[in-house]
Amino acid sequence: MPFAEIVGQARAVEILQRELRTGRVPQAYLFHGPESVGKKRTALAVAMALQCRAAEADACGACPECRNVAAGHHPDVRFYSPQAKTRGAAEKIYIEQIRTLQQDIALRPMAGRMKIFVVDDADRLVEQAANAFLKTLEEPPDSSLLILVTAFPDRLLATIRSRCRTVRFQPLSPESVAAIVAREKGAGAEEAARLARFAHGSVARVLAVDYEAMTQQRAEFLEERQRCAGGDPAALFAFSDSFTRNSVQAAAFLEFLVTWERDLMALKLQGPDAALVHGDCAAALTREAESRGVADLLGRLELVEQSLRRLQRNVNARLVVEAALMPIIGELN
């Protein structure tokens, strides 16, 4: 992963490459910034650059060292991430993992110049693990580099944060997301731009989107909404039931609803030139946008976005979706 392949993080990459060039790499970095904007990829790029035998302050991407890092096989580059102790349990980084890290970091590098440990979602260290990890940060062996990656730096111990050099990652612009989508999905420019708008800044989300499934869901939503327009609560409940068989399905539905409401808002504020996710439904969206006020649309958008966040906090999927749908259906009466 040469640095040139990191999209939309010019500032972070510039800082890191300068430190690599001048040999001033610290013993620990803290990469923080929104989820899914390239923090872990950049950690991989740093690990490669440090192990690469061909390129200076960068990775060639082709030498055995680079290839081994990319494949996760390099003996001196280790990744730690949260795990569930039992099926369905919350994923955390446990003390056992940190003990393994501590044993490993005490050994000399096997193949490369130094040992590199990337701890992803470092905010999920359990207390005991965080305290043990702090010990390692206080006395890190020479020729080792720790890279902590998190979207929630405030959840780390202040004593851990203060021992790391922090590198801040920015939210990705829609253009950066589109560039990544075009590369990863082989999408054309127009489709990439539309998918990027759908993802509102998260590459993981856009890469996970099944656009055909969403189009199908949209058709069902519009049809069902019409059917519920009589105001029959039973119809509403049956409707939300069909979208909430599980929390994954409910989240996908709410994500769709967010894009629909955002399109309405964009049309209301920017008029016919607005860039829409559901551009192929522009006529229906325009009719709906014209029939409501800005405050009304904003309230609905906020409600749907809030519902999505509640769902992520494991609130009952069906209740969340019903609450989100109530005003949207209700207003059709």
Ligand SMILES: [Zn+2]
């Ligand atoms: Zn290389």
